[in-house]
Amino acid sequence: MTAAPRNPPRWRDSLFGAHKIRAACRFVVAPDIAPQAIEDVADALRAEGFTLAEAPDGVVVLRRGSVIGDTILNGTGLTLITKRIGPLSVKAIVVVHAAPSGEDAEVTASMLAGDELAPVITGAVDAVIDRLIARGIPVDGPGWTRSVDLPRENIGHPKTAREHGLLR
Template structure:
């Protein structure tokens, strides 16, 4: 009897995960080989930067990127402009994304978490998913649970909204 081995399943994209493509806050938790940590973090932050996020602070290995403001959210939602666009000149939907890497043996566990906002969730996914796809295409082993709600992250993770707030990453 021949043994047929199934090809390893590709790391799930956000659309394949329980959070789907809905505009709810999302977080991606995955592990990569330690040697891939710095280039992965750089690629994720660059993807977010191209999507209008700006790096607001770096504390150790933690990177916090912001886009928009509460004022922009209020104007866009209050006037109905949110139905037309999520970005209008200096106004933009508000979001804060935390990017962190924690060593775990010979791997690094990377979290990309929307700790504030939810409307821009698909934009965040569009910045993260191609990075993971590129890692897999180059043969790097990508493991972990993938996409979930930030509140479903382990409580000790800086990507968990309560922990991020306690540590001062959000007001």
């Protein structure tokens, strides 16, 4: 990184921190750190009940829940239960990947579905960033934004993900 890194804002410090929205976090690390950062995000989400799905090389797709579970929970008033004990089978899809950014790599973790699980997903990604910083690894980047505000060429953008068959 050419300039002193400015740590990306965490979810709670972003403009979107008080809302359950489909969000994306972009953070910049050295290219040799990017594969481990992707794996760390995947591990953190697997610990939250996500499973790996098929994806193109260099892209990690994690899923949780189902459309049926989401419809039943949200359509029948059972969301009151989930507010007390946490999300059950609410559907969520997250894409994690890295792309070159100058001499560095920009890691993107993007929620393609899963508004209700936003606190779980954002907490896991923020924890990974915090661990990288605690290990003395420089982390830079814009931090959190809405997924739809990602550059259109980013595979974490919902339309681009759909075109690549990642949003099912």
